[in-house]
Amino acid sequence: MTFLILRRFVQAALILLGVAAITFLLLYALPADPAVLIAGRSATPATVAAIRHELGLDQPLILQFFHYVGGILHGDLGRSYTQKTAVLPLLLARLPATLVLMAAGIVVEVTIGITLGTIAAVRRGGLVDRLVMMASFVGVSAPQFVVALLLLYVFAATLGWFPMSGYGTPDHVVLPAMTLGVLGAGWYARMVRSAMIDVLNQDYVRTARAKGLSSSRIVFRHALPNAILPIIAMIGIDIGQFMSGVVVVEAVYGWPGIGQLAWQAIQQVDIPIIMGVTLVSALAIVIGNLLADIIAPFIDPRIRAQ
Amino acid sequence: ETAEKGGSIVVSFKDDIATLDPAIGYDWQNWSMINAMFSRLVDYTPGTTELKPSLAESYDVSPDGKTYTFKLRSGVKFTNGREVTAADVKYSIERAVNPKTQGPGAGFFHSIVGADAMTAGTAQGLDGIVAVDDHTVKFTLVQPDATFLNVLALNFASVVPKEAVEAASGDFGKHPIGSGAFTLKEWTVGQRLVFERNPDYFVKDRPHIDGYTVELGQEPLVALLRLQKGEVDIAGDGIPPAKYLEMKKSKDFEGMIVDRQQLETSYVTLNTQVKPLDNVKVRQALNMAINKDRIVRIINGRAEPAFQVLPPLMPGYDKSYKGYAYDMKKAKALLEEAGLKDGFSTTLYTSNTDPQPRIAQAIQQDLAAIGVKVEIKALANPNIIAAGGTKGEAPMVWSGGLGWIADFPDPSDFYGPILGCGSAVAGGWNWSWYCNKDIEPRAQAADAMQLPAKATERNEAWSKIFTEIQEKDAPWIPVFNERRVVAKAKRMGGADQVYIDPTRVINYEAIFVKK
Amino acid sequence: MRIWKAMLRQPSALFGLIIVVLVIVMAIAAPLIAPFSPDDQMFDGLSMEGAPLPPGGPYLLGTDTLGRDLFSRLLFGARTSLVIGLVANGIAVAIGLFIGIVAGYIRGAVGNLLMRFTDLMMAFPALLLAIVLAALLKPSLWIVAMVIALVNWVQVARIVYTETRGLVERDFIMAERSLGAGHFRILLVHILPHLMPTAIVWGTLGIATTVLLEATLSFLGIGVQPPQPSWGNIIFESQSYFDTAPWLVFIPGAVILLTALSFNLIGDALRDILDPTQRGRG
Amino acid sequence: MRRPEDQRDRRHAELGRFLLLSKDRVRVTGPNSAAAPVLSVRNLCLDARTPEGRRRILDDINFDLTSGETLCIAGESGSGKSVTSLAIMGLLPKASLQVASGKILLGDRDLLQLPDRAMRKVRGGDIAMVFQEPMTSLNPVISVGAQLSEAIREHQGSDNATAETIAKQMLDAVQITDPARRLKQFPHELSGGMRQRVMIAMALSCRPKVLIADEPTTALDVTVQAQILKLMRELKQEFGASIILITHDMGVVAEMADRVVIMQDGRIVEDGSALAVFGHPKEPYTKQLLAAVPRLGAHAGTDTPPRVSETKIEILQRDRTPVLTVSNLNVTYGSQAGWFFKAAASAPAVNDVSFDIRPGQTLGLVGESGSGKSTTGKAVLGLIPFTGDVVINGRNIAGLSQREMQPVRRSAQMIFQDPYASLDPRMAVGTAVAEPMVIHGLGGKSERKDRVAELLHRVGLTPDAATRYPHEFSGGQRQRICIARALALEPKLIVADESVAALDVSVRARVLDLLLELQETMGLAYLFISHDMAVIERMSHRVAVMRHGRIVEAGTRRQVFEAPQDPYTQALMAAVPIPDPTAHRRLA
Numbered sequence A: 001m002t003f004l005i006l007r008r009f010v011q012a013a014l015i016l017l018g019v020a021a022i023t024f025l026l027l028y029a030l031p032a033d034p035a036v037l038i039a040g041r042s043a044t045p046a047t048v049a050a051i052r053h054e055l056g057l058d059q060p061l062i063l064q065f066f067h068y069v070g071g072i073l074h075g076d077l078g079r080s081y082t083q084k085t086a087v088l089p090l091l092l093a094r095l096p097a098t099l100v101l102m103a104a105g106i107v108v109e110v111t112i113g114i115t116l117g118t119i120a121a122v123r124r125g126g127l128v129d130r131l132v133m134m135a136s137f138v139g140v141s142a143p144q145f146v147v148a149l150l151l152l153y154v155f156a157a158t159l160g161w162f163p164m165s166g167y168g169t170p171d172h173v174v175l176p177a178m179t180l181g182v183l184g185a186g187w188y189a190r191m192v193r194s195a196m197i198d199v200l201n202q203d204y205v206r207t208a209r210a211k212g213l214s215s216s217r218i219v220f221r222h223a224l225p226n227a228i229l230p231i232i233a234m235i236g237i238d239i240g241q242f243m244s245g246v247v248v249v250e251a252v253y254g255w256p257g258i259g260q261l262a263w264q265a266i267q268q269v270d271i272p273i274i275m276g277v278t279l280v281s282a283l284a285i286v287i288g289n290l291l292a293d294i295i296a297p298f299i300d301p302r303i304r305a306q
Numbered sequence B: 001e002t003a004e005k006g007g008s009i010v011v012s013f014k015d016d017i018a019t020l021d022p023a024i025g026y027d028w029q030n031w032s033m034i035n036a037m038f039s040r041l042v043d044y045t046p047g048t049t050e051l052k053p054s055l056a057e058s059y060d061v062s063p064d065g066k067t068y069t070f071k072l073r074s075g076v077k078f079t080n081g082r083e084v085t086a087a088d089v090k091y092s093i094e095r096a097v098n099p100k101t102q103g104p105g106a107g108f109f110h111s112i113v114g115a116d117a118m119t120a121g122t123a124q125g126l127d128g129i130v131a132v133d134d135h136t137v138k139f140t141l142v143q144p145d146a147t148f149l150n151v152l153a154l155n156f157a158s159v160v161p162k163e164a165v166e167a168a169s170g171d172f173g174k175h176p177i178g179s180g181a182f183t184l185k186e187w188t189v190g191q192r193l194v195f196e197r198n199p200d201y202f203v204k205d206r207p208h209i210d211g212y213t214v215e216l217g218q219e220p221l222v223a224l225l226r227l228q229k230g231e232v233d234i235a236g237d238g239i240p241p242a243k244y245l246e247m248k249k250s251k252d253f254e255g256m257i258v259d260r261q262q263l264e265t266s267y268v269t270l271n272t273q274v275k276p277l278d279n280v281k282v283r284q285a286l287n288m289a290i291n292k293d294r295i296v297r298i299i300n301g302r303a304e305p306a307f308q309v310l311p312p313l314m315p316g317y318d319k320s321y322k323g324y325a326y327d328m329k330k331a332k333a334l335l336e337e338a339g340l341k342d343g344f345s346t347t348l349y350t351s352n353t354d355p356q357p358r359i360a361q362a363i364q365q366d367l368a369a370i371g372v373k374v375e376i377k378a379l380a381n382p383n384i385i386a387a388g389g390t391k392g393e394a395p396m397v398w399s400g401g402l403g404w405i406a407d408f409p410d411p412s413d414f415y416g417p418i419l420g421c422g423s424a425v426a427g428g429w430n431w432s433w434y435c436n437k438d439i440e441p442r443a444q445a446a447d448a449m450q451l452p453a454k455a456t457e458r459n460e461a462w463s464k465i466f467t468e469i470q471e472k473d474a475p476w477i478p479v480f481n482e483r484r485v486v487a488k489a490k491r492m493g494g495a496d497q498v499y500i501d502p503t504r505v506i507n508y509e510a511i512f513v514k515k
Numbered sequence C: 001m002r003i004w005k006a007m008l009r010q011p012s013a014l015f016g017l018i019i020v021v022l023v024i025v026m027a028i029a030a031p032l033i034a035p036f037s038p039d040d041q042m043f044d045g046l047s048m049e050g051a052p053l054p055p056g057g058p059y060l061l062g063t064d065t066l067g068r069d070l071f072s073r074l075l076f077g078a079r080t081s082l083v084i085g086l087v088a089n090g091i092a093v094a095i096g097l098f099i100g101i102v103a104g105y106i107r108g109a110v111g112n113l114l115m116r117f118t119d120l121m122m123a124f125p126a127l128l129l130a131i132v133l134a135a136l137l138k139p140s141l142w143i144v145a146m147v148i149a150l151v152n153w154v155q156v157a158r159i160v161y162t163e164t165r166g167l168v169e170r171d172f173i174m175a176e177r178s179l180g181a182g183h184f185r186i187l188l189v190h191i192l193p194h195l196m197p198t199a200i201v202w203g204t205l206g207i208a209t210t211v212l213l214e215a216t217l218s219f220l221g222i223g224v225q226p227p228q229p230s231w232g233n234i235i236f237e238s239q240s241y242f243d244t245a246p247w248l249v250f251i252p253g254a255v256i257l258l259t260a261l262s263f264n265l266i267g268d269a270l271r272d273i274l275d276p277t278q279r280g281r282g
Numbered sequence D: 001m002r003r004p005e006d007q008r009d010r011r012h013a014e015l016g017r018f019l020l021l022s023k024d025r026v027r028v029t030g031p032n033s034a035a036a037p038v039l040s041v042r043n044l045c046l047d048a049r050t051p052e053g054r055r056r057i058l059d060d061i062n063f064d065l066t067s068g069e070t071l072c073i074a075g076e077s078g079s080g081k082s083v084t085s086l087a088i089m090g091l092l093p094k095a096s097l098q099v100a101s102g103k104i105l106l107g108d109r110d111l112l113q114l115p116d117r118a119m120r121k122v123r124g125g126d127i128a129m130v131f132q133e134p135m136t137s138l139n140p141v142i143s144v145g146a147q148l149s150e151a152i153r154e155h156q157g158s159d160n161a162t163a164e165t166i167a168k169q170m171l172d173a174v175q176i177t178d179p180a181r182r183l184k185q186f187p188h189e190l191s192g193g194m195r196q197r198v199m200i201a202m203a204l205s206c207r208p209k210v211l212i213a214d215e216p217t218t219a220l221d222v223t224v225q226a227q228i229l230k231l232m233r234e235l236k237q238e239f240g241a242s243i244i245l246i247t248h249d250m251g252v253v254a255e256m257a258d259r260v261v262i263m264q265d266g267r268i269v270e271d272g273s274a275l276a277v278f279g280h281p282k283e284p285y286t287k288q289l290l291a292a293v294p295r296l297g298a299h300a301g302t303d304t305p306p307r308v309s310e311t312k313i314e315i316l317q318r319d320r321t322p323v324l325t326v327s328n329l330n331v332t333y334g335s336q337a338g339w340f341f342k343a344a345a346s347a348p349a350v351n352d353v354s355f356d357i358r359p360g361q362t363l364g365l366v367g368e369s370g371s372g373k374s375t376t377g378k379a380v381l382g383l384i385p386f387t388g389d390v391v392i393n394g395r396n397i398a399g400l401s402q403r404e405m406q407p408v409r410r411s412a413q414m415i416f417q418d419p420y421a422s423l424d425p426r427m428a429v430g431t432a433v434a435e436p437m438v439i440h441g442l443g444g445k446s447e448r449k450d451r452v453a454e455l456l457h458r459v460g461l462t463p464d465a466a467t468r469y470p471h472e473f474s475g476g477q478r479q480r481i482c483i484a485r486a487l488a489l490e491p492k493l494i495v496a497d498e499s500v501a502a503l504d505v506s507v508r509a510r511v512l513d514l515l516l517e518l519q520e521t522m523g524l525a526y527l528f529i530s531h532d533m534a535v536i537e538r539m540s541h542r543v544a545v546m547r548h549g550r551i552v553e554a555g556t557r558r559q560v561f562e563a564p565q566d567p568y569t570q571a572l573m574a575a576v577p578i579p580d581p582t583a584h585r586r587l588a
């Protein structure tokens, strides 16, 4: 077990390094010169050259990359081109908000997904099943921006149940998390449904019924934990998908997370920030997968044994 | 309407505030905030383009127009308590020019003696600035510069305390200290900035409000909803096109929309070095092919069609110049003369945020009518800037979303950086790659004409230059002069022009809350 | 033949089939059906103030913010979106299947390498990849399809990998080996058919998300370039009009939904029909 | 295996405490035919809903179960035994099976009319059931203790602590060692036999009036089977339950049954006391059934299996070189190299095994579950990594690549232990049987088709089987499909792993005859793996007994069966149930 975890950590580090290298290369292949952007339109070529030198952009790419990686090892992610300040504190200031949002989004997505998927599986073939599958389809197909604005109009602007934007109280989380979760819930509902149908056909479910247990106990205590296993691996994979959703949702709800930072940085080709966000999200994904790997044995003792 | 004192307001923006460092901040959000936090030697009367002494009590210009001497107001203090001295002025401008600062404003100070050496890294200071004593500072210029006072009114010339800059060790933009109307009280990254009035501000009765909170990350559509609910006082990003008509017509929004001309022209650059746009006939034909009325309609009438480089509010604007009228027959004839009877194919770059791609499509359709097949490339701004600044790369660029809003109300600002030979270089902003060796000396001469004595003469000279450029060479298709639209709460007082100030977007010093 | 017959017997599959055929026919015959040119920004297509016109009148489904006929644009947009939805998504599923199967079956260094590469791709923010490709490549329909495929194969690969690992452990694969079956035979004849349900689910469920992803890419400047319509960019172009001109968002949205749903119904039916283990079961 | 007497006494004492805790006293009674039946099935008819319409599965089933009685239901595969028990439990898959008419009376209540809530009380409370597959019938993610005490809490309303105490006592009652620890373990940590005991404990924990056990020992090896059967007998005494035992093993029937019901094609063909049915079977089917039962010792005194065909080729004399020589075979699972670190190696599953098989000969391999029989079989065909030497037909397969193995595979085939799992569920049976010929490029399309038909016929399947899929067959039929597939290449050697375990006696006899006939006509050699001693006796020339990965005893059939040397072999012999009801009375 320790071996396994150690091995996963080494792998994670390698993956992060790979992500850093690819991002770095791609970003510097972009046809946009940060120095020109920084120098502004009143600048002379001499000023642009001076700034390029200041940024170290006149060095060979490989050297720049080594500098960058060296910096990371010292906890230095470089300085933003546009904000002229260290990237790390910028990321750290915004990370909690994004983590809260993602966690809430995943909770919503998984809760709705599991609930609907389970109901559909239990009522397989019936009207409820069809309705749930339809709803999940709408969820999967809906553009996120529109969903976000719709929820905002209805529940914040019109009904006034929730604040329209901002961050800090539990009330603020509800709508963004819903928006983020509704889409994924459709996927999860479908996956839970098929996993659940599979499990409900298993012998041990028949055993549980033979014991005279109530159907709710059979579904929740016996079937669900088994059906949920593939879902947990899925959540780990899903975090990557989540990152792009976060950008839209944060924008609509004025959520001060790294999604907004990333979006602005991309618009301004602020390479150090893009690198930072990329690394942080890659880290989140890697940790997510690691967590999924760590949680799985708690649910399934068979994995624990290995 | 007299200004009342007191009250705090909330302003909303979508994008983060990048920095409050006056040597670095150069976007239209932080521009007005920085402006209200720092003071400069000279400044504009709010809502107008009139310059007046500010931190300086008075100033002298030598007869040859090369030396400026400023007398500083005494007793003005930075918000850290120290008095502002002439040495601070010298330090601040040197800092803005220093490549280590990586500021976008360095180029504005090129006429000060020693600026080139400092840019090149061969000098650590500007010889052209001398602190004669604590309250006197003298500037020496390489050549007369009519716009020099305007330059000193730019944010980049704001006075900063050296010790605070050094204490912040590179993060002055997050811990700014100035001597302006407001001080920064709180900055929660990505969420809000809270500004408070500076009780020691040297301008009497200013500012009117006690402070303002900037809330960030607000989607413009959402900001309007919040404005309606009274949660926001000024929707800083204006009104998105989707909402404009609805709000304009709705009774609920009466008195909440400020809609004003600004010093702006939106245009299409025609790359004079790319075939077949190197043929002036072709450029003229393209100019005639655009139905500007229709384009203005697409953006719900929030602009006037434009036919010349300068916007109407700019000194030097030629009311009598009609430019190229919309005339497809003539356009076709011109193309035929140029040997392009069957038209040609070309590419139009445009920013990718609404409504720019739509406007680009309208242009595309108009050009298709005369046989010009246009491919649109909708990209993020930096990519467009890169393409525009690369020789022979972008045949046409639609400027919307990256448009030219004047830094200061002087026609020269529309020449040097975007039409002059000096900027027709790699990484420059002259995306027409237009360089007319006949115009160049005339522009220099006009620039050197001293203000205010020769103001009319100078304006006339510029006026001729711009109309001539357009008439003879047509490096642009001026499309429209966009008006700016800001939505504010009903309780907000102050004339429209302090919400859309010609030089500083929102003038936080001058706005007030009605009781 | 059997498949067709079985399909026609199920009402929901039949419904899906009809819609899909309808959409495809309309896409192919777009120039014949469309009342206007999809790119024609008509002068009377906007109100005097420049607002888009609601459905009704000469413009069946209203006009967009440039005064173009929405119905015509939807018809032509179907061509783009079907290519994106089917080709891009198809390629993504194919790549995912290939990598997942190979990695799951081979194990050892090659399999491990493939899986680590998949992990890396998974940890890589997809949007960023798309944006960079946007700036580097000349956007066109096929480039967009390629970018989407490059971004979307990862999850499929991951799931296929897990499933393949499970299948390889199953006894009948060992039985095949004992018969002397080669790797290719085992992969193609015995493992691939078992992955069909997964492939079908991702293939059909992914259509809607892919169509929307194309729209996001358009928005970033890498999608199909204006004025070429696609269902996704019709929505995206006008998404901020969703309360002032709701038809611009909800009509194309409904079209995407209906089409994706139809594909999904067909996929569901196909999955059952192709699965012999479901024969004679409830 | 037997526990020391003092421990036994303590167990009884604990059991007594448990019984005192319970609300009503248990009546310890023997079979009492005069008493009113606990459970009666009356005119039960059952239909299956198929795309082609309704199909009758059970036709007019009638039987009574009296208090304290053990009723055995026997009959061929697919005759409706399991479905009957599911009907009693109310666990029929509603979508596909439906009761057409009839009553199932528990006391005076008709279970078929009970509302769901009341039926839940009956399930587990009044009637409990033990299923056929111990491997899959326990929930893999819930601890044994939780699964046990759950039913107790549900039906007796005990609190958690009491339920746990009872659970512990129940585990003790079914003779599981160290019950306190077992409660915290998960099913995968238990052996098959232990799992089946847990199932029984679970079923008995609420002291049901009726216990239904559907083939509770089919998946277990003989020694464990003997223990479980004994346990059930004891528990019946202690708990006073009536038992319905479903099995196709006539030995088990003979040992257990008070009364026997024989089913065929959804009908009851014979119903009577065990002694009567075994002694004087009335129906021809019953007679046939009993005749087909292999009896241990039936072939004592001979060296070779009985001949079944006239045409025997005398290979033994002509060719003495072995088809298979195994020397110093070792197999260790889980020693795959990791990416960064080497995984720790586990204990070997097969340890230094050597044997050989000559043409036309059968080596019978017996041993308890998990002793390494299947592993040996797989290693011999190069299906799992091994060390040592395996020479097939003169060619050493150690270290051969898949491609190099190809020609060897033509001459050596395997019939896997689990027939269902070893058939591709998505491949039609005809295609599956033809596959080996396709792989080895034998014959044209039509030739192959003919050959498939012939093979299917030989294993007793109808030609239409070719177009059906594995799940549409009963377990026994699937086994025959696998045999047909293995024969398709006319190999020289067949590894048959528990190839007749899933077959009911009559079919089993036919298949064994088929295998023998093939051996006689084609000179086939078998490595025949089984835990059924009678079958081994009937099939083998030589026998090897495995335990813990090693061969503990090997020799000719006569040596091993008539004079076993190893104590483990002796225990195996003793555990075999004898298909004669008069015999088991002495055990009781």
Ligand SMILES: Nc1ncnc2c1ncn2[C@@H]1O[C@H](COP(=O)(O)OP(=O)(O)OP(=O)(O)O)[C@@H](O)[C@H]1O
Residues within 6 Å of the ligand: D048, D049, D057, D076, D077, D078, D079, D080, D081, D082, D083, D084, D093, D096, D097, D248, D474, D475, D476
């Ligand atoms: N869910 C079902 N749908 C349709 N037919 C079924 C279903 N379950 C069982 N059957 C059919 O009912 C008949 C009786 O099956 P059952 O499982 O009771 O046999 P069995 O006597 O228990 O056989 P075995 O000894 O092989 O377990 C078989 O012909 C089988 O094909």
Ligand SMILES: Nc1ncnc2c1ncn2[C@@H]1O[C@H](COP(=O)(O)OP(=O)(O)OP(=O)(O)O)[C@@H](O)[C@H]1O
Residues within 6 Å of the ligand: D221, D333, D334, D349, D367, D368, D369, D370, D371, D372, D373, D374, D375, D376, D417, D531
């Ligand atoms: N794939 C595997 N991975 C790890 N261990 C295994 C594997 N297969 C079998 N084993 C272990 O190897 C040992 C021998 O197993 P094998 O299947 O050969 O037993 P067997 O004699 O065939 O038993 P049975 O009669 O139950 O079929 C057992 O301890 C088992 O747990």
Ligand SMILES: [Mg+2]
Residues within 6 Å of the ligand: D081, D082, D083, D214
């Ligand atoms: Mg059965």
Ligand SMILES: [Mg+2]
Residues within 6 Å of the ligand: D373, D374, D375, D417, D497
């Ligand atoms: Mg085995």
